[in-house]
Amino acid sequence: MSIKLIATDMDGTFLRDDHTYNHSLFAKVFRQLERHNIYFVAASGSSFPRLQREFKDYTAKMGFISQNGSVIHLGSKLFKSFPINQESLARVIHVLDRFYGPQDINQLVISTSEKSYVDQGMSAHDFNIVKLFYENVERIPDIRQIFTQRPTEDFTKISINFANHIDLKKVTTTLDGYLPPSLIMENSGFNTDLIGNAAATKQNALSLLQSHLNLKANEIVTFGDNENDLGMLAMTSQSYAMQNAQPIIQMQAAHTTTIDNNHDGVLQTINQLIKNER
Incomplete structure (x- = not known):
């Protein structure tokens, strides 16, 4: 089963509890994603400027879903936003x-x-x-x-x-x-x-990217740990709740990671998925 896009929540999922991540491991994983033409998307409740800071060396090659789906960027370019009147x-x-x-x-x-x-x-x-x-x-x-x-x-x-x-x-x-x-x-x-x-959810934002990139649902991998990730996790058969997520979140994802967010659970899982793609 091919993978064309990976979308991950940030806090409690991709990031450790101290809001950091393993930069050297991410650099290696990102090179593998580029080699396999897999698009990487950070999906967060926080703002695009914060996400841009976290991935300053990769911004041009990534997608960003910020503010829980209210704002979508392709690289630094605004793709779609959902204002409130x-x-x-x-x-x-x-x-x-x-x-x-x-x-x-x-x-x-x-x-x-x-x-x-x-x-x-x-x-x-x-x-x-x-x-x-x-x-x-x-x-x-x-x-x-x-x-x-x-x-x-x-x-x-x-x-x-x-x-x-x-x-x-x-x-x-x-x-x-x-x-x-x-x-x-x-x-x-x-x-x-x-x-x-009301249209601004991570699920809807990811659906817009899916349509824009002409992807099938089973070509998308998602990672999350919280209630606001559930719609995104429900989109694909390749969804992963974090080991550190509450049981109710794990029950609604197709898979659960074997490693938690404090030990690079997302990156380690992506590594294994890429190996399985070979």
């Missing part, structure tokens, strides 16, 4: 303010395809965490006024990192009944929910 954005902020206070939300991040914004009152600790996942981040005087202050910008995602005392399952139950039908909310791990255009 201003009315829906304002509705999200209104609903959040109705049910949650400052003590309930650690980080509120509002992003375009290339840039992210946070409130100037965000603590230095939280700002540094946001910078890790979003890279190109700007503080503004009042995040809740961003839509009126920047009416011409196309916003693509709202990220809410809730405090540890907040139960995300209850968040989903609470917010689902109030969000506009044009929006979707997905858990991205780390007690974080991402809200964006």
